[in-house]
Amino acid sequence: MTRAFVETIGFIAGICTTLSFIPQIVKILKTSKTRDISFVMYAVLTMGIFLWMVYGILLGELPLIIANGISFMFCLAILTMKLVYGRR
């Protein structure tokens, strides 16, 4: 396996996990409903992604910082909508 191939896999993986939250955000914006979504999941996930970003900052690894920085904002948005829409 070449280094370029391995890095491409990592790059595609990062794009997938980062952008995956967008369809959930769009769905909530359309329906205003978050009842079936777990608050605890997004609370713990948002904290975890924030710590991955801190880890990236400490290592000085820009891809980790960018991917987790964007994911953090998306997860925080879902968590906020869950708080706003409550049990609807």
Place this chain on the structure above:
Amino acid sequence: MTRAFVETIGFIAGICTTLSFIPQIVKILKTSKTRDISFVMYAVLTMGIFLWMVYGILLGELPLIIANGISFMFCLAILTMKLVYGRR
């Protein structure tokens, strides 16, 4: 920052993002409802986490393999339940 401190941050981050899916699984098992959960999000996220695991295998990085291997199973479980329970 010591190396041990940086690794501890990464370790806690990995535990958070991996275990975060458990409350969502428990919630679905209790309610049998997945209507507000985005199918596209979990389809893309499951694929992304699978690719992170492949990336870990190619790099020979056991922490990446373990964390993403477990997360992959959890996400696949949520995706399967979304398919089974449909729009309920």
